Amino acid sequence: MNSTKSTKNSTLKMFSKESKMLQRSISFSNMALSSCLLLPGDTTVISSSWDNNVYFYSIAFGRRQDTLMGHDDAVSKICWHNDRLYSASWDSTVKVWSGVPAEMPGTKRHQFDLLAELEHDVSVDTINLNTVSTLLVSGTKEGVVNIWDLTTATLLHQISCHSGTVCDAAFSPDSRHVLSTGVDGCLNVIDVQTGMLISSMASEEPQRCFVWDGNSVLSGSRSGELLVWDLLGAKISERIQGHTGAVTCIWMNEQCSSIITGGEDRQIMFWKLQY
Template sequence: MREEWTVIVYICQCVYVCFCSIEDPDQKIAMLTQILEFGQTPRQLFTTPHPQRITPRFHNLSATPSLSSSDFSPVSPSMESFEDLTEESKKMAWSNMNKLTLQSCHKLHKEAVTDIAVTLSGDFVFSTSQDSTLKMFSKDGALQRSTSFSNMALSSCLILPEDKIVVCSSWDNNVYFYSVAYGRRQDTLMGHDDAVSHICWRDDKLYTASWDSTVKIWECVAAEISDNKRTPFNLIAEFEHESGVNTLDLSPAGTLLATGTKEGTLTVWDITSPLPLNQLTCHSGKIHQVAFSPDSRHILSVGEDSCFAVTDVQTGMLISTVHAEEEQRCMCWDGSTVLSGGLSGELSVLNLLSSKVIHKIPAHSGAVSCMWMNEQCSSVITGGEDKQIILWKPQY
């Protein structure tokens, strides 16, 4: 009670000082009239920030089967205002992954699809193939661009920030930079002695994995590449392996690198050191894909030995191995649930905690060769050896 009276006395003092400082008689009368009519509010009532508003959580997400640009967008604009709901929406999407339904199917390539990338706006999809072509098509399947860089297969692709440049790796040992605005190849990186199998990008650095048994990190500024100028590619790190590198993945923080080789060896690297942090042979054959968990504590790998292997990042120990009914070629996971594509063309939803397949979804008529999932986990695109690209969406 004493504190409240103190505040009231303080407010009255402020009003009196302010009132006495006015010399114009008309302004004094006007201010007095305002005080008598409406009261007087001091300039500052609070000295500490107001508690953050608690936004109500969504209980139901849109169940419409139609696809919009935001469905493909890695970060949907509608979700930016609800950052506290991002994890909840991801959990909901993964809990409904067994209800994945086909939205559309497109056959644009003449050979197996090897990788898929989607623009930040979600308006266009890019795909690479063993037919050596890069295709660009809209979400309704209308082909917009088709280009070829060499006579050999393109192995993977990604889109640089601002959606201006598409980067493609090839079995001809090169990496190609394609300008979306100009519709042509803008630059070429010739940095390996064998096929470039996989690429990724983070903070103006390009990571290239190759069958020449190396992974290389190149410094190249995205803005400079987009300016239609020849860009100097500076090699800043190189990681040596005992056999060809088939796949790689960066941790969410971008500080660790995981690589998988043709001989089944998984290696974890600190990108600032040429020496591996941990290394183990967790598959009896080629590793098709490796992926960090969202918390960077574990790495999931799938190989031609039909196994899912979970490795602890800190210790480098194999935590668990789950044997699948068939060879798995590609996958996405949230740390406990896996969506994978197999040799027969089926998609499988696997619970790693129970080591059981929850659901199987008929997809391609040949092996599922690649998979893309947006950051919200609300849209999935798969490519197969049947030359088809299929768009999927979990139903709620």
């Protein structure tokens, strides 16, 4: 198993889980990378950057394939589903692109077609899709969570529920709820159908990222601590000391049995969940 990580020094690093060794290190630009993901098939990595671009990197050929220059400010987060790229930016937009990156070096670069543009009032810091990619949630620097219908590219709900930047937001597996975290330390649960804030729980510090299986939530703190939240009891049920710096990203496998965390301490940690 391989994992990828984007860092503040504009370098994409690939690690092997088996050997626990750095396999490859690639630098795309002179500005930081904001997020990265591995496309289905495990042959292409996509990275977004503060330099306004999205980069496509071929693992097999060890080179950059494509560069998408689609925003006027930093690209903060990207998602991918069914050959569609979703990019959020500080230029106050979320854009939906259709296109498949080139598969062979030297082949003609693919033309990425803009399918939709979701306009916001301020910069967008995070986005996520529901499991069937019919809904998108976005979070802004002013603490607003937006829920969009992607089939019609229309805004369904706009919820002001954080006192500062929304750090992360995601749908529950059944798409009935949205969870969001922010620099205010709050973890909020929103009803997707009504757009109502169902519950709000607070921690002492900002929660930068999280994963959840619909019941339990694991979030990463600015201090490096991992928090396990009990949504039914509306409380923090467990605290785990993970990193010595802020936890910047969390990934969980589909079986909800393994977790990978990355932090500002330049460490990648692998966790096995116990039930």
